[in-house]
Amino acid sequence: xxxxxxxxxxxxxxxxxxxxxxxxxxxxxxxxxxxxxxxxxxxxxxxxxxxxxxxxxxxxxxxxxxxxxxxxxxxxxxxxxxxxxxxxxxxxxxxxxxxxxxxxxxxxxxxxxxxxxxxxxxxxxxxxxxxxxxxxxxxxxxxxxxxxxxxxxxxxxxxxxxxxxxxxxxxxxxxxxxxxxxxxxxxxxxxxxxxxxxxxxxxxxxxxxxxxxxxxxxxxxxxxxxxxxxxxxxxxxxxxxxxxxxxxxxxxxxxxxxxxxxxxxxxxxxxxxxxxxxxxxxxxxxxxxxxxxxxxxxxxxxxxxxxxxxxxxxxxxxxxxxxxxxxxxxxxxxxxxxxxxxxxxxxxxxxxxxxxxxxxxxxxxxxxxxxxxxxxxxxxxxxxxxxxxxxxxxxxxxxxxxxxxxxxxxxxxxxxxxxxxxxxxxxxxxxxxxxxxxxxxxxxxxxxxxxxxxxxxxxxxxxxxxxxxxxxxxxxxxxxxxxxxxxxxxxxxxxxxxxxxxxxxxxxxxxxxxxxxxxxxxxxxxxxxxxxxxxxxxxxxxxxxxxxxxxxxxxxxxxxxxxxxxxxxxxxxx
Amino acid sequence: xxxxxxxxxxxxxxxxxxxxxxxxxxxxxxxxxxxxxxxxxxxxxxxxxxxxxxxxxxxxxxxxxxxxxxxxxxxxxxxxxxxxxxxxxxxxxxxxxxxxxxxxxxxxxxxxxxxxxxxxxxxxxxxxxxxxxxxxxxxxxxxxxxxxxxxxxxxxxxxxxxxxxxxxxxxxxxxxxxxxxxxxxxxxxxxxxxxxxxxxxxxxxxxxxxxxxxxxxxxxxxxxxxxxxxxxxxxxxxxxxxxxxxxxxxxxxxxxxxxxxxxxxxxxxxxxxxxxxxxxxxxxxxxxxxxxxxxxxxxxxxxxxxxxxxxxxx
Numbered sequence: 080x081x082x083x084x085x086x087x088x089x090x091x092x093x094x095x096x097x098x099x100x101x102x103x104x105x106x107x108x109x110x111x112x113x114x115x116x117x118x119x120x121x122x123x124x125x126x127x128x129x130x131x132x133x134x135x136x137x138x139x140x141x142x143x144x145x146x147x148x149x150x151x152x153x154x155x156x157x158x159x160x161x162x163x164x165x166x167x168x169x170x171x172x173x174x175x176x177x178x179x180x181x182x183x184x185x186x187x188x189x190x191x192x193x194x195x196x197x198x199x200x201x202x203x204x205x206x207x208x209x210x211x212x213x214x215x216x217x218x219x220x221x222x223x224x225x226x227x228x229x230x231x232x233x234x235x236x237x238x239x240x241x242x243x244x245x246x247x248x249x250x251x252x253x254x255x256x257x258x259x260x261x262x263x264x265x266x267x268x269x270x271x272x273x274x275x276x277x278x279x280x281x282x283x284x285x286x287x288x289x290x291x292x293x294x295x296x297x298x299x300x301x302x303x304x305x306x307x308x309x310x311x312x313x314x315x316x317x318x319x320x321x322x323x324x325x326x327x328x329x330x331x332x333x334x335x336x337x338x339x340x341x342x343x344x345x346x347x348x349x350x351x352x353x354x355x356x357x358x359x360x361x362x363x364x365x366x367x368x369x370x371x372x373x374x375x376x377x378x379x380x381x382x383x384x385x386x387x388x389x390x391x392x393x394x395x396x397x398x399x400x401x402x403x404x405x406x407x408x409x410x411x412x413x414x415x416x417x418x419x420x421x422x423x424x425x426x427x428x429x430x431x432x433x434x435x436x437x438x439x440x441x442x443x444x445x446x447x448x449x450x451x452x453x454x455x456x457x458x459x460x461x462x463x464x465x466x467x468x469x470x471x472x473x474x475x476x477x478x479x480x481x482x483x484x485x486x487x488x489x490x491x492x493x494x495x496x497x498x499x500x501x502x503x504x505x506x507x508x509x510x511x512x513x514x515x516x517x518x519x520x521x522x523x524x525x526x527x528x529x530x531x532x533x534x535x536x537x538x539x540x541x542x543x544x545x546x547x548x549x550x551x552x553x554x555x556x557x558x559x560x561x562x563x564x565x566x567x568x569x570x571x572x573x574x575x576x577x578x579x580x581x582x583x584x585x586x587x588x589x590x591x592x593x594x595x596x597x598x599x600x601x602x603x604x605x606x607x608x609x610x611x612x613x614x615x616x617x618x619x620x621x622x623x624x625x626x627x628x629x630x631x632x633x634x635x636x637x638x639x640x641x642x643x644x645x646x647x648x649x650x651x652x653x
Numbered sequence: 654x655x656x657x658x659x660x661x662x663x664x665x666x667x668x669x670x671x672x673x674x675x676x677x678x679x680x681x682x683x684x685x686x687x688x689x690x691x692x693x694x695x696x697x698x699x700x701x702x703x704x705x706x707x708x709x710x711x712x713x714x715x716x717x718x719x720x721x722x723x724x725x726x727x728x729x730x731x732x733x734x735x736x737x738x739x740x741x742x743x744x745x746x747x748x749x750x751x752x753x754x755x756x757x758x759x760x761x762x763x764x765x766x767x768x769x770x771x772x773x774x775x776x777x778x779x780x781x782x783x784x785x786x787x788x789x790x791x792x793x794x795x796x797x798x799x800x801x802x803x804x805x806x807x808x809x810x811x812x813x814x815x816x817x818x819x820x821x822x823x824x825x826x827x828x829x830x831x832x833x834x835x836x837x838x839x840x841x842x843x844x845x846x847x848x849x850x851x852x853x854x855x856x857x858x859x860x861x862x863x864x865x866x867x868x869x870x871x872x873x874x875x876x877x878x879x880x881x882x883x884x885x886x887x888x889x890x891x892x893x894x895x896x897x898x899x900x901x902x903x904x905x906x907x908x909x910x911x912x913x914x915x916x917x918x919x920x921x922x923x924x925x926x927x928x929x930x931x932x933x934x935x936x937x938x939x940x941x942x943x944x945x946x947x948x949x950x951x952x953x954x955x956x957x958x959x960x961x962x963x964x965x966x967x
Contacts, residue, residue, distance in 0.1 A: 436859075439859075439862075439863050440862070440863065441859055441862055441863065466865055469863070469865050470865060472863070473863060473864075474859070474860065474863045476856040476859065476860060477856070478856055481855040481856045481857060482855070482856035482857050482859075482860055483857055483860075484857045484861075484875050484878070484879065485879060486878035486879055486881075487878075495864070495866075496864040496865075499864065499865070499866060499870075500864075500865065542860075545860070549864065549865075
């Protein structure tokens with residue numbers, strides 16, 4: 080007898096013009112004590128199903144057909160009053176962002192006791208006692224003291240523990256965890272997942288774990304359901320789905336996950352979701368305008384950074400001694416060779432983006448030197464030379480939704496740098512723009528459209544085309560794929576690799592994602608607190624890290640490949 | 654070539670029809686009614702020389718014997734005068750039509766003027782930041798700490814006493830536009846500045862820097878087009894404000910001269926006769942003023958709702 084049974088559930092969002100089907104005939108079962116991972120990319124409808132179960136769909140979404148049973152009760156037929164009794168006491172919810180899912184104006188005790196009294200028959204004192212027990216269970220030290228504190232006194236991971244405690248407060252039969260670790264650091268993610276797993280076993284609670292992260296699934300889920308555009312394409316044991324998927328979508332999804340244990344040349348099979356335009360005229364870059372930029376070099380080292388320092392004022396004051404600073408980069412030295420991909424890796428706040436911004440000229444360093452092809456960029460009075468050099472340094476940004484001017488047509492966005500720097504005769508520009516759009520896989524007719532008509536991955540292609548328009552030699556990629564779904568990420572990384580091969584680009588590649596770095600980079604520097612701790616050849620770095628911090632980061636890397644590899648070999652029977 | 658122009662025009666019309674603005678508009682009864690009413694009034698005002706039965710500016714058409722006649726639906730009225738006449742025997746309907754034209758002209762041009770100043774200052778202030786921003790915004794604060802009416806009254810009083818009546822009458826409209834525009838620019842400047850502050854953090858601005866574009870190009874070609882929605886909204890509301898300010902000034906005798914009355918000066922003329930029974934001279938122009946201002950404000954509310962990202966999404 081399953082805990083949760085969903086039978087041909089359909090959820091629709093009636094919208095302007097057409098009705099969006101967020102869930103289409105979805106059926107699955109979930110047993111007590113089991114963790115079912117619901118995986119899919121953004122827009123697949125996985126969160127919608129979680130919300131649909133407890134009737135928390137945001138208007139105008141509605142369940143159009145299908146039955147949801149919780150044990151024996153048909154909860155999809157419950158009215159608003161009945162479902163209130165189900166939420167909290169029978170189904171607990173864990174949300175994505177622990178920073179916003181707790182009310183900052185109340186203490187932890189207020190929030191927990193409120194839930195407990197609401198769901199269980201207890202008085203204030205008992206509830207308070209029970210709340211402390213729960214906090215202890217989820218691993219919060221000194222729960223008697225911590226319970227009197229406010230949410231802002233807890234770190235992100237601790238808050239997520241409190242949210243889990245609240246979800247458990249009503250002694251639910253089922254927990255729906257919607258991306259519970261997406262907003263957390265890698266090290267904390269691991270602890271939270273272990274906690275959820277342990278609690279489900281201990282209390283014999285079923286858990287529906289909604290996530291986009293295959294690594295999370297591999298770590299905790301017993302079974303996996305794969306969603307694609309509102310359809311449930313495949314469901315089965317974790318090892319079987321990840322090891323030998325049947326459906327084409329699952330195959331392409333798994334092949335798109337960057338592997339952390341081995342460097343592959345390209346990501347295979349990633350054309351399932353967003354196919355690029357077929358039959359585009361490919362251009363021969365060696366004879367094309369695009370390949371005829373400045374190529375002469377003074378030395379083998381394209382970019383040389385020496386003793387680069389920058390600090391930000393965190394507290395301003397009239398007198399020097401009262402000011403407080405944050406050292407964003409301190410004495411950074413690095414050398415990028417012609418034609419290589421140089422990776423900068425580190426956790427958020429380690430100063431890797433700051434270096435990129437200084438190289439791109441968006442930020443002025445306090446001291447140090449940046450030499451591009453032998454030309455000093457810091458404090459050089461020769462403005463013309465600087466401008467010529469800057470033209471050859473282009474950047475691809477993190478967020479494809481804000482990095483394109485929404486009021487300009489694509490063709491104008493790409494043509495603007497060519498026209499501004501006068502690097503091609505006026506008459507040729509529209510031809511060049513069309514060729515560029517073809518080359519990044521969008522097709523020249525897309526030049527007539529505006530950015531909002533494109534998806535995230537397509538916008539990133541436009542962003543790349545724009546960066547290529549001024550014929551750069553150094554392309555800075557600042558987390559170019561961290562806002563994208565994993566299969567789109569694979570396509571963009573493939574595109575970047577192809578372009579690098581064809582145009583001989585040098586790349587400075589910045590990411591917090593170690594597997595991505597491994598796939599892309601020839602050499603790697605690891606950064607922490609504004610300092611470079613270690614620089615090594617990529618293979619060397621991943622196999623034999625010298626620095627203790629690098630080793631620690633590498634050990635926390637999501638271990639998606641373990642299960643992938645082992646199931647490949649043994650075809651895991653379970 | 655003309656073929657292409659036609660297809661361009663039709664595709665533009667297609668885009669308008671498919672736009673969110675049109676979609677929400679076609680679903681909002683209040684917006685439709687208010688814009689239809691406004692369009693009718695505006696058309697009447699623009700075409701007033703063709704529509705109006707009399708020319709209120711032509712003194713030869715006036716006859717004092719016709720003064721203070723009531724509207725046609727009241728006894729003792731004259732069928733020539735739809736809404737009756739004022740104290741000088743002017744046809745009230747014609748005078749209202751001409752007066753609306755004056756009011757709308759002042760409203761629109763005052764907003765264009767304050768928009769030019771406000772957008773430029775807001776853009777520079779938000780984009781440059783630092784000292785420039787502090788200085789410009791403190792100037793705006795000082796300006797805002799005087800009420801618009803106070804500034805306008807002082808300036809108009811000085812101007813009126815400096816020039817003779819004849820000169821003032823002929824320049825009254827221009828002076829009103831300048832005064833209202835000058836005293837209201839901080840409203841627009843602050844709105845623009847706040848959206849520039851939000852926009853300039855976005856990566857497309859960084860991208861433009863990396864391309865090597867200059868500040869002026871980035872400000873006007875990249876940031877400004879992305880700040881247009883709030884400017885659009887506030888301008889609509891500011892037109893209504895400017896019309897009211899003009900009416901208030903005219904009511905106080907500082908605005909349009911009696912020979913070229915705006916709605917405000919008509920109301921002002923009528924107030925002396927309000928208790929002698931001739932209520933229509935004040936109330937009917939007052940009604941038109943209220944309708945114009947309400948319709949503009951309702952359209953402004955509609956625009957604000959559409960452009961509010963929270964409401965916009967569902």
